[in-house]
Amino acid sequence: MRAGSPRLLREINDRVAIEAMLAGGPLTRAELETLIGLSKPATAQLLARLESEGTVRRCGLRGGGRGPRAQLWRVNGALAHVAAVDLTPRTVDVAVADIAGAVLAEHRAPMPRGRGADVLSAFVAALDHAAAMASLTRADLRHVVVGSPGAVDPRTGRLGFAPHLPGWEGFDVPGRLRELLGGDHVDVVVENDVNLLAAEEMATGRAVDARDFVLLCLTPGVGSAVVINRTVLRGATGGAGEIDWMRVPDRADRDTGVDRRGARFGDLLGSAAVSRLAQAHGLPAGGGWAVLRRALATGPAGRPFLTDLARRVATGIAGVVSVVDPELVLLSVGVGEPGVRVLCDLVADELHRMVVPRTPVEPARAGAGAVRSGALRSALALARERVFGLPAVPPSVPR
Template sequence: MRAGSPRLLREINDRAAIEALLQRGAMTRSELEAIIGLSKPATAQLLTRLEQDGAVVRDGLRGGSRGPRAQLWAVNGGLAHVAAVDLTPSHADIVVADVTGAILVEHQAKLPTGGGPDVVLAFADAVREVVGRAGLTPARLCAIVVGSPGAVNPADGHLGFAPHLPGWEGFDMPGRLRELFDAPVTVENDVNLVALEEMAAGRATGVEDFVLLWLSLGIGSAVVINRRLLRGATGGAGEIDWMRVPDLATADTGIDRTGVRLGNLLGSPTVVKLARAHGLPARNAWTAVRKALASGEEGKPFLTDLARRIATGVAGVVSVVDPQLVLLAGETGQAGGEELCELVAAELHRLVVPRTPVAPTLVTGNPVRSGALHSALALAREKVFGLTAATAEPFRGSPRPA
């Protein structure tokens, strides 16, 4: 045991150095020394060892006002590459990056919308084309992570809860993609990836338990307990679109008050109807919310009715989980901002005992693709450097069925 201790210490120090360089970018020897706490000679030896192994490379010089310029060191991005994809019914948003997270190429490809086997082949061709622009083939990728609507059943790899994604149901989805790409592929629910991204770089960086509600054309949710995603026995945890709830809105939009699918209350088409009932015509839910906020007190009744619907949807989850935080995501949640969140919190507190705060998510852009990229990088860094994700659950994706 003692004979192996120096080697073990070297491995620990090497990983600490790699992790520091990945988090902060290129650094000088003295900067790295201060972070990992080694002596000057030990840090120099460490860098020499990592350079010989190909793990780090010299990355230019940093000039100072006085004295010689200092050598910069960086992780060798060419050691591994990953791809991340946000898959929707109409397109695939694809990004390829090296192991440092540097983006090499990104592209949004249109997909056929009629369903059938052609859509899977078109998707594979699109990924190959984008990966090819980076000078790679899918087989050379260390990890491919696909964010998809619905949920993949870990028992058989079949995609469920996604009738709006024709052509992707009835077969082992991750297994089929692995065959097409000859590379490691994992498929994760798109809203789960948004939650992972919020843990990595958003409002949930220091939160152990939270619920994220996605409000857009449709709805979805993710539940995180002890910084681990709750996926459920069939992968369908968080698929609250199908949950039946009453409509507590005061305005009548023809919704059955005794119980209806939550997706029929909070999807964009029905939110547009609710806005029109309050005299706010709009083409989609997030436009209606922005109009209501801009109109001040005149828009408050619509926002309050919308908040009642949202609170009704998350009340059961909050009662069971008692999370630290509820996050509103998606175009509608982002449009509502803090004001809509305050209204939702007030309505939620009338329905449940926990006084859970409600807040909008912080991550902007395409959080599904960003979450997929963070997850792919976590997989690649574990394979190449032995690092485990410190900001969220290490991403495993959907395993190949037995």
């Protein structure tokens, strides 16, 4: 055996043990021994070493009944702290967690609106408040991941494709936030919100087993994420998947005054456009995508409207499906899975008339809070890579 190999093996075993405790929560020595395949003495030595380094802590006992109670061990969450943020034009939603994944504080605050609004100060104030709720300061945060509409150009740090997020244009967004939050000691990542939804779908949703898929999010606004080999495709300027701006023909049977030769995809599926389409079919207008529920409640009378809506959706994603040939298209509308499933079936029918791939269309599972959850997953992966040397999961962690 070469010199240095025992140390390397110890480091590998330490990382495996840490990963097991991060994934499974507090574990006993016997449970850890089974999971990592070490002998009882070797596992005991490993735990003693990690405890002396401050990496793990004792956290109570497990057991009961007639047998002895066993000591539980967990990762020391205080080794690092992270923040996850869901940023929208109206609100900022912050979660602060320790490196073990325990959420220590949650805080939602309104964002100032309009040109010239001091959005940066409001953002930092919300983050400071969340950190204080966790008995921390911004200086205690190792990584901050922000999910937002639009996309950051990796060459300039500027946020593009997000005119509905005023106050964030024209400067290096991650760089400015890093300066405001304390400089080089904190890592700030700004990630597209739909990309974070895609990461959640891969982790806990319908894309757990999918390698290549497209996620289309239709409210609020229109956005998509393209995942290839379980890695989010970002493009040269960060704009991969920004199909909101793509011009497509309106293939709906009913005329709503839209230029049939081509309109912005986001305009065709915006709240006002969907309401007008419903009205053209004799359904009550108003409420934007909530009209989908009303159309479903009307039974056969609502089917022509749903079919026209499906034609618009299918036309917008047909080009993406033709080029990528994904295993799956996921549709996120935000009106509950039963309604989305009906729309998915109609979109699939229309899509298969337009393209060669017979790609299934399914409802996305990621629900409320998924953007912040995806941001937290990414922030934890970055922190664990830095502190423990654990490999960050590519789809969840922007590079």
